[in-house]
Amino acid sequence: MKKLLATAALLAASLTAHAAETLSVAATPVPHAEILEFVKPQLAKEGVDLQIKVFTDYVQPNLQVAQKRLDANFFQHQPYLDEFNKSRGTDLVTVAQVHVEPFGIYSQKIKKLDEVREGAVVAIPSDATNGGRALLLLEKAGLITLKDSANILATPKDIAENPKKLKFKELEAATLPRVLNQVDLALINTNYALEAKLNPTQDALxxxxxESPYANILVARPDNKDSDAVQKLAKALNTPAVKQFIEEKYKGAVVPAF
Structure with missing residues (x-):
């Protein structure tokens, strides 16, 4: 009987030692969750059970990691994380860079930027970093001039010249594809453009x-960033297989950043 109990105890210990470690990661649906789904089988082979939690906003994924309700997230770029940490008092950290989603200018009313009319309504993201990113792209398009072209947190108040008298609407980033038919121009993050079935390389004006500096990153907390599971995910996201997956699936709408 004692031998049986000892054997059972050893078996239980062995099973526990070999049980997969669960890693919960928040992500927006496209392309982040799709990329995580791609690496999930590889992580399973390495003893990590990747649990992907899909969100459609840019706030909850950070809050839930900071509150230790989730282990990590994959949806944002460094300027957004920096601003979030500063404004929310969090201390989330970057673990790995994965890809760039080139930001775009879209319209259902015009085919070329030189057709922008005077007084056109332009929708941009309301969060500080993506709003500034949108204005920098409008400056690159020659539609406005900013007081400081290096200010990634620029707002419409920082516009020095607006020759076409553009009117700006600042809206939550996720809603921009839905208002595209109501405005003259909308500046949309690629993940939301892809979700709305827009093809950035064909549909963006x-x-x-x-060369965009807005690489999307894997983010965790200081207390778990060096854990085996998080490091295995970081390594998996920076493999040649993921690079090939991104290039073949998104065809330039998403660009590897490693």
């Missing part, structure tokens, strides 16, 4: 270049 102007798209950021591959």
């Amino acid at each position: 102007l798209l950021e270049g591959k």
Whole structure:
């Protein structure tokens, strides 16, 4: 009987030692959750059970990681994380860079930017970093001039010249594809453009270049960023297989950043 109990205890210990470690990661649906789904089988082989939690906003994924309700997230770029940490008092950290989603200018009313009319209504993201990013792209398009072209947190108040008297609407980033038919121009994050079945490389009137500094990142907390599971995910996201997956699936709408 004692031998049986000892054997059972050893078996239980062995099973526990080999049980997959659960790693919960918040992500927006496209392309982040799709990329995570791609690496999930590889992580399973390495003893990590990747649980992907899909969100459609840019706030809850950070809050839930900070509150230790989730382990990590994958949806944002460094300027957004920096601003979030500053405004919310969080201390989330970058673990790995994965890809760039070139930001774009879209319209259902015109085919070329030189057709923009005087007084046109332009919708831009309301969060500080993506709003500034939108204005920088409008400056690159020659539609406005900013007081400081290096200010990534610029707002419409920072516009020095607005020759076409553009009117700006600042809206939550996720809603911009839905108002595209109500405005003259909308500046849309690529993940939301893809979700709305827009093809950035074909539908955008102007798209950021591959040199964009807004690489999307894997984010965790200081207390778990070096854990085996988080590091295995970081390594999996920076493999040649993921690079090939991104290039073949998104065809330039999403660009590897490693």
